[in-house]
Amino acid sequence: MSDVTTGPPDIRPGSTASPLARLGIWVSEHGKIVTAVWVLLVVGLGIFAPFVEKNLSGAGWQAQGSQSVQARELAQEHFGGNASHAIQVVIRSDDAPLTDGDGPAIIAEVTRILKADSRIAEVVAPQPGATLSADGRTAVVLGGAGADTNEMVKAATDLKDPLHELSTAVISVNPTGSSMLWSDFNAANLEAMLTSEMLSWPVTLIILVLAFGALVAAGMPLLLTLAGLIASAGSLVLINMIVPVSIWAMNFAMMFSLALGIDYALFLLVRFRAARMGQGLSTREAIAQTMDTAGKAVLLSGITVLVSLSAVMLVPSPSFRSMAGGIMLSVVYVLGATLTLLPLVMVKLDHRLNKFALPWATAGEHRSPLFEKWGERLWKHPVAWGAGALAILLALAIPLAGLQTAMPSIAVLPSDASARVGYNDVKAAFGDGAPGTLQIITESVKADEAQRVLNDESGIAGVLPAMPATDGSGLSMITAVPSVDPSDSALAGTVDRLRADLPDGSLVGGAAVENIDLKNQLDSSTPLVIAVVLLLGFALLLIALRAPLIALLGTLVSLLSTAAAFGVARLVFQDGIGAGLFGFESQGFLDAWAPVFFFAMIFAIAMDYTVFLLSSAKEHWERSGDPKEAMIGAVAHSGRVIFAAGGVMVAVFFTFSLSGPLPPKEMGIILGVAVLLDTLLVRLVLLPVLLRLTGRAAWACPAWLARILPNISFAHN
Numbered sequence: 001m002s003d004v005t006t007g008p009p010d011i012r013p014g015s016t017a018s019p020l021a022r023l024g025i026w027v028s029e030h031g032k033i034v035t036a037v038w039v040l041l042v043v044g045l046g047i048f049a050p051f052v053e054k055n056l057s058g059a060g061w062q063a064q065g066s067q068s069v070q071a072r073e074l075a076q077e078h079f080g081g082n083a084s085h086a087i088q089v090v091i092r093s094d095d096a097p098l099t100d101g102d103g104p105a106i107i108a109e110v111t112r113i114l115k116a117d118s119r120i121a122e123v124v125a126p127q128p129g130a131t132l133s134a135d136g137r138t139a140v141v142l143g144g145a146g147a148d149t150n151e152m153v154k155a156a157t158d159l160k161d162p163l164h165e166l167s168t169a170v171i172s173v174n175p176t177g178s179s180m181l182w183s184d185f186n187a188a189n190l191e192a193m194l195t196s197e198m199l200s201w202p203v204t205l206i207i208l209v210l211a212f213g214a215l216v217a218a219g220m221p222l223l224l225t226l227a228g229l230i231a232s233a234g235s236l237v238l239i240n241m242i243v244p245v246s247i248w249a250m251n252f253a254m255m256f257s258l259a260l261g262i263d264y265a266l267f268l269l270v271r272f273r274a275a276r277m278g279q280g281l282s283t284r285e286a287i288a289q290t291m292d293t294a295g296k297a298v299l300l301s302g303i304t305v306l307v308s309l310s311a312v313m314l315v316p317s318p319s320f321r322s323m324a325g326g327i328m329l330s331v332v333y334v335l336g337a338t339l340t341l342l343p344l345v346m347v348k349l350d351h352r353l354n355k356f357a358l359p360w361a362t363a364g365e366h367r368s369p370l371f372e373k374w375g376e377r378l379w380k381h382p383v384a385w386g387a388g389a390l391a392i393l394l395a396l397a398i399p400l401a402g403l404q405t406a407m408p409s410i411a412v413l414p415s416d417a418s419a420r421v422g423y424n425d426v427k428a429a430f431g432d433g434a435p436g437t438l439q440i441i442t443e444s445v446k447a448d449e450a451q452r453v454l455n456d457e458s459g460i461a462g463v464l465p466a467m468p469a470t471d472g473s474g475l476s477m478i479t480a481v482p483s484v485d486p487s488d489s490a491l492a493g494t495v496d497r498l499r500a501d502l503p504d505g506s507l508v509g510g511a512a513v514e515n516i517d518l519k520n521q522l523d524s525s526t527p528l529v530i531a532v533v534l535l536l537g538f539a540l541l542l543i544a545l546r547a548p549l550i551a552l553l554g555t556l557v558s559l560l561s562t563a564a565a566f567g568v569a570r571l572v573f574q575d576g577i578g579a580g581l582f583g584f585e586s587q588g589f590l591d592a593w594a595p596v597f598f599f600a601m602i603f604a605i606a607m608d609y610t611v612f613l614l615s616s617a618k619e620h621w622e623r624s625g626d627p628k629e630a631m632i633g634a635v636a637h638s639g640r641v642i643f644a645a646g647g648v649m650v651a652v653f654f655t656f657s658l659s660g661p662l663p664p665k666e667m668g669i670i671l672g673v674a675v676l677l678d679t680l681l682v683r684l685v686l687l688p689v690l691l692r693l694t695g696r697a698a699w700a701c702p703a704w705l706a707r708i709l710p711n712i713s714f715a716h717n
Contacts (some may be wrong), residue, residue: 249326
């Protein structure tokens with residue numbers, strides 16, 4: 001007796017009794033209950049949704065527990081809020097010292113506005129030799145941080161306009177600093193997101209009309225995804241009342257869930273219309289078959305996406321965890337709507353799904369003749385097509401070897417943003433390193449020793465006298481000005497040397513150092529996140545398919561499109577190829593958070609398509625036991641859906657590359673390229689070729705493993 005199973009498993013009748021089939025029947029027969037629940041969810045949570053942009057925070061980009069975060073917390077507590085997230089108001093005169101003319105009155109009014117805000121701690125007037133330039137034309141008024149980083153971003157947003165309004169024809173007032181940077185970035189990002197959404201929705205609708213062949217059917221995915229997003233936005237506002245949530249959580253959720261929700265709805269709608277209009281099944285039989293096949297694949301895909309994104313939680317940074325959590329929450333809502341509300345709508349509309357159909361539309365066609373021919377071509381010439389696809393992916397991945405990452409520089413902001421103008425004014429008046437001053441907190445008894453270390457450090461251009469805390473804490477703060485711009489990679493070496501040479505217990509902080517610490521944390525977390533994502537992705541495929549070989553290959557080929565996408569990212573964002581076309585200023589590197597976060601997102605999407613293709617292949621394998629039918633049938637039945645879904649995702653992602661600051665452009669281009677390559681070369685070429693080359697071995701399962709794994713079937717009888 002063989003210890004490896006290679007034939008098709010026994011399929012017992014009665015699949016309509018499977019949990020998802022029963023769920024589909026139940027929701028279709030209890031429409032009032034399902035509708036009421038979703039109305040309550042959407043309306044109840046939708047009340048809070050309009051406040052999402054105002055309430056969610058923009059900070060949290062920090063390495064939790066790092067030296068720089070500890071230094072910031074001590075600075076806020078013991079030094080009047082003179083911390084990295086304080087607001088710096090830069091006042092610059094074009095023609096005369098600020099001691100003349102309107103200068104004194106403007107400085108006094110800036111001070112009054114800052115003191116009137118309860119979130120501002122101490123207000124420090126310009127100090128000669130420190131925050132007042134030698135020519136007297138540039139001054140910085142410091143508004144100490146009296147609240148956490150999230151509240152200070154909101155304070156910066158509220159104070160920005162009143163401070164700007166103090167500017168005259170010859171004197172400019174521009175608040176800057178890390179809190180203002182995030183405020184300006186959030187404003188630019190919001191505008192970009194709204195512009196992108198305006199572009200993506202009509203493009204998406206056009207693609208869906210072409211895919212479905214009917215306007216009513218095409219509109220269903222958009223409406224259901226919108227319901228999920230409204231519920232997600234309201235939920236995030238409520239969660240933010242308990243724990244700070246990054247505004248990026250909603251931004252990513254909007255883009256990711258729109259694309260993913262359409263994928264899920266597309267898969268179910270195509271299957272339902274084929275069962276109802278093609279096979280002539282009753283609505284009850286059609287919804288049972290749809291949920292038992294496509295619904296099962298959608299559920300598995302959703303779980304895979306959630307598992308992939310959950311690995312990002314391993315990065316100990318509040319922003320990353322809230323972004324991953326926000327996307328996961330939106331996926332849960334969209335998945336819930338797809339598996340409960342969509343079946344109800346499909347049953348109720350039934351043949352009306354085909355209203356306003358295109359002349360060539362074939363609603364009952366599930367097996368695409370075009371993709372069946374493509375599958376047959378791949379079966380006949382697997383090596384040629386597979387080698388060609390592999391060569392393209394490897395060629396695009398080659399530049400990945402020279403990829404460099406760093407935290408975003410001031411260049412991510414529009415040139416007229418307040419934080420960037422103030423930054424440049426400070427740099428011009430006080431030196432390259434002045435916008436990124438270091439804050440060294442040490443025991444007062446060790447201040448002289450720390451001062452000597454700083455004076456001897458070649459990477460430091462200037463050191464201010466130690467400032468003892470006045471609250472009896474026994475701590476002192478020393479402010480040091482680096483000799484290089486805050487985004488210069490040489491600053492990291494300076495920080496490392498200082499941390500090694502300064503007296504024990506000394507902390508080196510500042511906004512630029514927080515970026516360095518976060519980058520180091522990301523660099524150390526990325527291999528762990530990638531390993532966990534791959535392991536969990538393989539485990540889920542193994543459980544679903546009960547086929548170790550194809551589960552492993554399906555997981556590994558997902559790395560090819562990811563590597564190729566980051567190879568393209570290096571050429572575009574690091575080398576600046578196409579910077580003029582996409583309208584951005586190259587920083588000479590890719591933002592440090594992109595590899596870990598985008599890897600999880602790309603892998604989740606890639607596995608989404610993998611599940612669609614391989615679940616269809618397994619369904620055909622279970623029915624026929626023929627490797628050829630499993631491969632060609634999978635391409636014929638799922639190829640059109642994967643192609644259309646990929647087109648929707650590419651359209652959604654690339655619209656984010658057309659407007660706004662640099663990070664959304666990185667997101668749009670990297671994810672857009674990844675989906676394009678994954679759809680055309682991996683899911684519709686390489687994976688079918690691997691099914692062809694492995695044959696029956698693709699579905700083989702050791703007997704001992706088969707006894708452990710649950711018996712999940714994708715065939716419906």
